[in-house]
Amino acid sequence: MNESLAPDWRLFDPKQLSGRNRRLLHEWINLDQTLEKRNEIEYQIAKRNTQGLPTEYLITYYIYSIQGVERIDWLNQPGESNRPIFASTFQMQISLPINYPCVDGPAEFRFLTHDATGNKIPHPWHPNIRYFGEFAGRVCLNALNTHTSLAWCIDRAALYLRYELYHAIQEPPYPEDPKVAKWVIQQGEPNEWIFFDQPALESRK
Template sequence: MWQMKVMESHQFDPKQLTGRNRRLLYEWRQLEKGLDGHRDITLTVNRRNSEGLPTSYLVDYHLRSICGVEHVAELNESGVENKPLFATGFKMMIDLPVNYPCVDAPPSLYFLTTDTTGEPIPHPWHPNIRYFGDFAGRVCINMADTYTDLLWGVERVASYLRYDTYHAMMESPYPEDLKVAAWVMRQGEPKEWIYFEQ
């Protein structure tokens, strides 16, 4: 017999909450409802505020995607084929700043690049996700500009991982990782490596 999953967020009454907490509850309910039944995306509350509402989430994507390329030290050099490497399983954090949902306080979305012991773990190779440098894992999604909810962001990132959505052209809005964007334009598209799900 099929049973409906009881959503943890339903223990809260929005009428008893302040404006910010009401928005946090709304986002939580949207995420629970929208991801219920998804086998390829799971959500865990990572941190809560003093009222018990989530201010950070861990999103697990159980999707096959590109996690790097062969011969990365010779990326896009003449005569070098940088074939994609794949992984299944990526972890993304969503952190909500104290003044979220103000326009100047968008959520921070970033993929983990190391596990709890500091060992490297696969993170996405995508022009709209930073792969190299100090900000590796950072997701460029422009949620503040579109006034969208967190569920939209989580689903949008899934489309990034499947390469259904990407922006690799060197024009506004610019790609988050220019090296990966150059690889997409020079090798990924021409050799059809980014069309692995089609």
């Protein structure tokens, strides 16, 4: 669908919707209003249902963060320092399954590792975001319950990118990627590499 021709949330009447569709509209309104003045975060609607309500979003973060380290095989090189490599743009996909927002149909959050043409793109190096393996990019947000808003989750992921929030200790809630968590504890924290400032960003709205 051409996004410029897509219906706006203001055209929907919540009173005419029920169940899942009302929740989808509520999430859309809340997300749009929350991000309206956030220059460092943008959203696009990637998929809609037959009623025109979003079922998949693409979130773009213009946030300076770690995208990897100098040597991925650092675990096999004891004693060697592995400095972080940074990037300033990351993309996260939010998918809402058909049974969302039921407890057995939670929203799925995943940072993209490839663009639409299959080329690799930066994805975060963070203990609560899967970096290695089949599920690379998967985000562990530890959402409180199914009523937690998408906007809350988007903001929490932004805190991850800034390293203002992370869990790297091997105890509940366990980190999503144990290898990244090990780097954070053994190198990132001792060398203060995970404590970095954000460069000034130009307005993108």
